[in-house]
Amino acid sequence: MNWQVETTVSDKQIRFYKENGYLTFGRIFTETELDELRDYVDDMIENLPEGKRPEQMDVPHFEHPYLFKYLTHPNVLKVIEQLIGPDILLWSSHFISKRENDGMAVPWHQDGVYWGESLDPMHVITMWLAVDESKVENGCMRVIPGSHNYRDRRYEAVNRENNLFGSEVVEADLDESKAVNLELEVGECHFHDAWTIHNSSPNVSQKRRCGYTMRYMPAHVRYPGAEWRSTHKIYLLQGEDRTDGFNSYEQVPNF
Ligand SMILES: O=C(O)CCC(=O)C(=O)O
Numbered sequence: 001m002n003w004q005v006e007t008t009v010s011d012k013q014i015r016f017y018k019e020n021g022y023l024t025f026g027r028i029f030t031e032t033e034l035d036e037l038r039d040y041v042d043d044m045i046e047n048l049p050e051g052k053r054p055e056q057m058d059v060p061h062f063e064h065p066y067l068f069k070y071l072t073h074p075n076v077l078k079v080i081e082q083l084i085g086p087d088i089l090l091w092s093s094h095f096i097s098k099r100e101n102d103g104m105a106v107p108w109h110q111d112g113v114y115w116g117e118s119l120d121p122m123h124v125i126t127m128w129l130a131v132d133e134s135k136v137e138n139g140c141m142r143v144i145p146g147s148h149n150y151r152d153r154r155y156e157a158v159n160r161e162n163n164l165f166g167s168e169v170v171e172a173d174l175d176e177s178k179a180v181n182l183e184l185e186v187g188e189c190h191f192h193d194a195w196t197i198h199n200s201s202p203n204v205s206q207k208r209r210c211g212y213t214m215r216y217m218p219a220h221v222r223y224p225g226a227e228w229r230s231t232h233k234i235y236l237l238q239g240e241d242r243t244d245g246f247n248s249y250e251q252v253p254n255f
Contacts, residue, residue, distance in 0.1 A: 003031045003187065007075045009082040017083060021148030021196035022180075027187040028075045028129075034187045037070055038131050041095055041210060054097035054210070055104050055164050059232065061093050065253035071214055072252060076127065077238050080216045083191065084125055087219030087239030089249075091124050092232070096164070097131075097210035098139050103203035105139070107158050107168035108176075111215075112151070112194035114165065118225025118232075124194040124217045130184035131210040138209035139200045141190070142179045147197035162202065169197055222246050 006026040009017075017023040029037070044064070045054045061067040070076070071090055080088055098104065112122040134140040147153075153174070155167040174197060182190045192198060203209050220242035223234055233250035241247060 057095035098203035137205035148195035
């Protein structure tokens with residue numbers, strides 16, 4: 001396999017991201033780095049507490065400082081800087097690993113709705129890293145291009161047994177015929193905006209689908225979410241705080 005690392009985002013790609021609310025990209029980590037991350041997450045999955053599913057490994061970096069090696073990687077920051085500017089905060093991260101022939105669906109949603117009042121303005125970019133190959137058969141992510149321009153979508157409850165989240169954009173507020181499958185090879189990534197409507201289907205293949213969502217925001221975003229702040233820490237990774245001291249940041253741990 002010809003494994004090439006890319007860290008330059010072209011003007012055309014930046015325009016595409018702004019217009020469509022998503023962007024598929026190449027590989028940002030070396031093959032060795034990616035293999036090490038896969039070994040690490042394999043071990044995490046093996047040691048999951050009873051009853052916890054591998055789609056539910058939310059904010060793993062709080063418990064696993066090793067993940068900061070990836071979250072703060074200079075190549076990642078270089079790419080993120082080209083998309084949101086030089087002052088960069090780490091908002092969150094989540095492993096969503098769908099077991100072969102079993103994984104849950106992710107209902108159509110906008111991340112910004114789930115995060116609600118916790119951020120002001122709601123400006124987050126997610127880098128979705130393919131720890132495993134991610135294809136239609138094993139439940140790759142899908143997006144509705146341009147949907148980041150709409151913030152008034154209506155939601156309805158969905159069955160929690162098969163769905164990772166409890167609500168979904170109603171059919172009338174969604175043109176599913178426009179959905180784009182974001183298929184990736186191992187190590188490739190894509191980006192999406194906090195308002196982009198996206199989902200993914202259950203894994204009906206014999207291949208696991210593990211993705212690592214790495215979420216960043218520009219350092220002018222205020223974090224007033226009172227009910228989140230005691231447990232959900234944020235980190236200033238690069239540049240300067242632009243909230244006049246409103247935010248407080250956790251120290252990046254040694255990794
Ligand atoms: O991994 C998936 O299938 C969905 C990811 C997602 O919802 C997100 O990154 O916000």
